[in-house]
Amino acid sequence: MAALVGRRARDVLKRAPFATVPRRHRHKKKWAATEPKFPATQLALQNFDMTYSVQFGDLWPSIRVSLLSEQKYGALVNNFAAWDHVSGELEQLNARDFVSEAISHGEPEPESGQTTTPPQASGAYSPNLRCFTFARGDVSRFPPARLGSLGVMDYYLMDAASLLPVLALGLQPGDTVLDLCAAPGGKTLALLQTGCCRNLAANDLSTSRTGRLQRVLRSYVPQDIRDRNRVRVTSWDGRKWGELEGDTYDRVLVDVPCTTDRHSLREEENNIFQRSRKKERQMLPMLQVQLLAAGLLATKPGGHIVYSTCSLSHLQNEYVVQGTIEFLANQYSIKVQVEDLTHFRKLFMDTFSFFPSCQVGELVIPNLLANFGPMYFCKMCRLT
Numbered sequence: 001m002a003a004l005v006g007r008r009a010r011d012v013l014k015r016a017p018f019a020t021v022p023r024r025h026r027h028k029k030k031w032a033a034t035e036p037k038f039p040a041t042q043l044a045l046q047n048f049d050m051t052y053s054v055q056f057g058d059l060w061p062s063i064r065v066s067l068l069s070e071q072k073y074g075a076l077v078n079n080f081a082a083w084d085h086v087s088g089e090l091e092q093l094n095a096r097d098f099v100s101e102a103i104s105h106g107e108p109e110p111e112s113g114q115t116t117t118p119p120q121a122s123g124a125y126s127p128n129l130r131c132f133t134f135a136r137g138d139v140s141r142f143p144p145a146r147l148g149s150l151g152v153m154d155y156y157l158m159d160a161a162s163l164l165p166v167l168a169l170g171l172q173p174g175d176t177v178l179d180l181c182a183a184p185g186g187k188t189l190a191l192l193q194t195g196c197c198r199n200l201a202a203n204d205l206s207t208s209r210t211g212r213l214q215r216v217l218r219s220y221v222p223q224d225i226r227d228r229n230r231v232r233v234t235s236w237d238g239r240k241w242g243e244l245e246g247d248t249y250d251r252v253l254v255d256v257p258c259t260t261d262r263h264s265l266r267e268e269e270n271n272i273f274q275r276s277r278k279k280e281r282q283m284l285p286m287l288q289v290q291l292l293a294a295g296l297l298a299t300k301p302g303g304h305i306v307y308s309t310c311s312l313s314h315l316q317n318e319y320v321v322q323g324t325i326e327f328l329a330n331q332y333s334i335k336v337q338v339e340d341l342t343h344f345r346k347l348f349m350d351t352f353s354f355f356p357s358c359q360v361g362e363l364v365i366p367n368l369l370a371n372f373g374p375m376y377f378c379k380m381c382r383l384t
């Protein structure tokens with residue numbers, strides 16, 4: 001009976017779909033090539049619903065809807081273009097420079113007869129960064145960047161929260177700087193905008209992505225400035241950096257590969273939630289620990305490092321920081337201290353929403369009125 005049903009079913013299947021279609025027009029739908037049975041974006045959402053509802057509790061539904069909605073951008077003004085003119089144009093669009101606004105509001109009022117050091121001068125923030133955003137609730141978009149009169153592009157569009165790790169790094173004039181996972185280069189460009197780099201090593205394992213980084217640098221930074229900042233672009237495995245150049249850099253940025261939560265919910269292409277990439281995804285925290293450890297080994301004792309991701313996952317954020325600090329203490333007797341960045345929450349509260357309960361580091365969470373992030377960043381000082 002079962003065999004009969006099977007044969008009938010096969011016969012029906014053979015005839016039914018194309019019964020009225022002439023043979024020459026028949027074609028099979030290519031599910032595998034066009035519409036995956038389990039789209040990676042759906043798998044990402046399932047995964048986030050499971051883990052983030054536990055991690056964020058009541059906050060998760062609002063973070064979720066924001067992640068699924070259109071993201072906001074910031075326009076990082078190119079200081080190597082006619083920056084005052086560019087800033088004027090952005091102001092005319094009703095955008096405002098959230099960096100200078102926050103820092104000027106955050107400066108303490110001098111008490112009578114007392115001189116105070118502004119936070120920027122004391123090295124709390126990297127200087128000279130100007131990034132325009134539209135106000136909370138304003139979902140206007142910036143026009144695409146244009147080539148300015150000085151032969152370089154006028155601004156760079158990026159998630160404005162991506163600037164926070166660079167601001168937190170607190171560059172000082174004359175610093176030697178390493179950007180360990182640099183491509184496609186938004187943060188490298190911001191590091192150069194500070195005018196502080198005595199030399200800047202920008203590295204990324206992927207040669208195609210370092211190609212993109214080179215193109216960004218050529219479009220935004222004149223050759224003589226690249227020479228003056230001794231910009232060096234490499235495509236090495238960042239995990240080896242401690243062995244290559246130990247105890248070398250004043251400031252190190254480790255902006256690691258992660259689950260790129262917003263991208264994973266929107267794009268099938270290059271999505272880390274594809275079934276074939278399961279192992280790679282599971283190994284991410286390990287890779288992140290290795291990269292952060294290498295970054296810390298490359299930092300001079302007394303130097304500073306910022307670890308960042310664009311994921312909400314505690315496993316990829318706080319746990320990586322805490323695990324790496326423990327690993328370096330046990331394996332290398334190196335002491336690392338996490339630096340307090342809680343003042344960022346107050347300074348930038350008009351622009352970003354911060355998660356209030358990170359154990360170490362700060363996390364910008366997407367919010368419908370301020371749809372930036374996610375962006376996690378944690379600053380550390382290598383003590384020994």
Ligand SMILES: C[S@@+](CC[C@H](N)C(=O)[O-])C[C@H]1O[C@@H](n2cnc3c(N)ncnc32)[C@H](O)[C@@H]1O
Nearest residue numbers: 181182183184185186187205206237238255257
């Ligand atoms: C989050 S992205 C970096 C984004 C970049 N910082 C920016 O602001 O444009 C992470 C990068 O890490 C790179 N990467 C992955 N494994 C690496 C490794 N072992 N060493 C160095 N870079 C690596 C990836 O190619 C990817 O470009």
